[in-house]
Amino acid sequence: MPYGTLFVNILGAFVLSFLMSLGIYKLEFPKSFMLFFATGFIGSFTTFSTFMYETIVLSEESFTLYSLLYLSISIILGLLFAFLGYALGRMGS
Structure with missing residues (x-):
């Protein structure tokens, strides 16, 4: 099981949602800045392509159950951590 990629992607989902929510609802950064920040910095932190590759490799190596898991x-x-980050970033607004 690729725990490193799983951790980074879940953390990235939380951080991205938190910062986007905070930036839009509390700090009122321009949406263009938030989009640049999200895709440029947070987007490069997460590893969606690695996640897809590892899923395929697990499946190909006859670890179909692990792949689906x-x-x-x-x-x-x-999704759970993205929702949590979004809610925390918006809290009090």
Whole structure:
């Protein structure tokens, strides 16, 4: 199981959602700046292409169950942490 990629992607989902929410609702940065920051810095931190590659490799190496588990955990936890980051960034606004 590629734990490093899983951790980085979940952390990236949280940080991106938190900063975007904070920047839009509290700090009122221009949306163009937030988009640049999100795609330029946070986007480069996360590893979606690595995630896809590792999913395929797990499946190809007859670890189909691990492949599906990795895919499911990544999506579910990624969405959960993205929602948490968004909610925390917007808190009090």
